[in-house]
Amino acid sequence: MTDPTEEDVTMTFKEDPETVARTLRHALVGDDLPDSFTLLGREWSLHRGVWPSTLSAATEVLASMVPYPEGGSFLEVGCGTGVIAVTAALSGCTSVTALDINEKAIANTVANAERHGVSDRVRALHSDMYTALAPTDRFDTIFWNVPWTYVEDGYALSTDLHTAVFDPGYRGQARYLAGAHEHLADGGRLLLGTADLGDRERLDAVAEQTGLRVELLRSVRRIEEVRVMEYYMLELHPK
Template sequence: MSHDPSRSQPQEPNSSARKPSPAELGFDAGLDDRFRVYCETYSAEPTVATVAGVELELHPRVFRAAGASTTLTLLEALGEPEGLRVLDMGCGSGAVGVIAALRGAASVHLADLSPDAVANARANVRRHGLEDRCEVRCSDLFAAFSDERFDLIVFNVPFLYAAENEATTALPIPAHLEGRLPPAQAFIDVEYRLIRAFISQAKTYLAPGGVIRCTFANFGNHAVFDAIVEANGLSRTTVARRPEPEYGLEYLAYELRPV
């Protein structure tokens, strides 16, 4: 399905109190249904699920790797990071970082701002006996890092775009899952502030020859994203695709590297 980037551009402030629809926010119509399907994978209690052949604990209020097309797309882009120093930013349950270690990464740092996510990621590191190669930190982006450098930085970014005055809770959350899902910021990035901060900081934490790999989709704001990439002196290459034609969606993984 073709995507018109202009649909994702900021809209004039809505003077009414109602939540804007996904279409008004620039999302493709299929997103409503797809998000409902994804939400139903959340449970009221911690569960164990298999992601890319690896069993992982999944805790409440943590982005759920099982059933998330973005996670699977990023894992495809991860490849076999044997011998690499990897940083899994916004790690959530730790799926990508743990799997990177199991695929031979020399060391993996996992970071998330959410204490729930940090606890979940640490549980999965322990579950697979990876304490010697994995370290989990509670960090607002790179705040908990100093002079470390990485060969590969991965981030399942919240690429749903909303302008300053648009509600960030417009996605259709089933009533029985209220309080079980992560905060809206795990899905929606107002003005792409988080993406902007991540990209501007991440490039300084790359080792020589290092790259960033992150998620995106055909319903993200490509114009704003590409402007951020260019402003930071990086190039963008698509390294993985995961189409969901039944919803008219396509998930992407981009590689960003210094020009």
């Protein structure tokens, strides 16, 4: 575990979109995928058509890095299998809302909330970013493990799973930052989880356009199958 300065964070490692697309196809139709997996010392249900949380260390690492607001409310955008949303409830959050554009991910999150006995504290909503929230919904912490792989505007997102790893032109991250203020409680925290596959310079520019600055809270380096990956927990502040 390291805590580098901002100057150490480059986030410029390039990933071939076609290689990622092959992984997505396997996640959609691979007959060898199990119905459950073990992560963070717990067993989790996995529904076909949802990004498996163990294809990389991202979910495990970021779930361990999030500063959950104990006794407070937590919003996760892009909940996937629901590991982080459920972990938030198990970590003392009294109210957790999980959003995802993929309806299969919502069903998967509901199943895992039931599996771990936190259905009373976790609601999962099918949502394109914040659209399913009421105008009065406010949260002490908002978090998104964003799609890291940068592709240009116009890149075809042909399945729901493509939105889990591709963010054409970082338009999704721009919407996340621009809309968060409407749902942050007073003194609330806006967090973003990413990795060295991201484009930090572009992210900084997106934040600048929404009147925010990016602060590195923590980084974690993990040795994975292909290479060493570095994960980042970022916090956004008004300028």
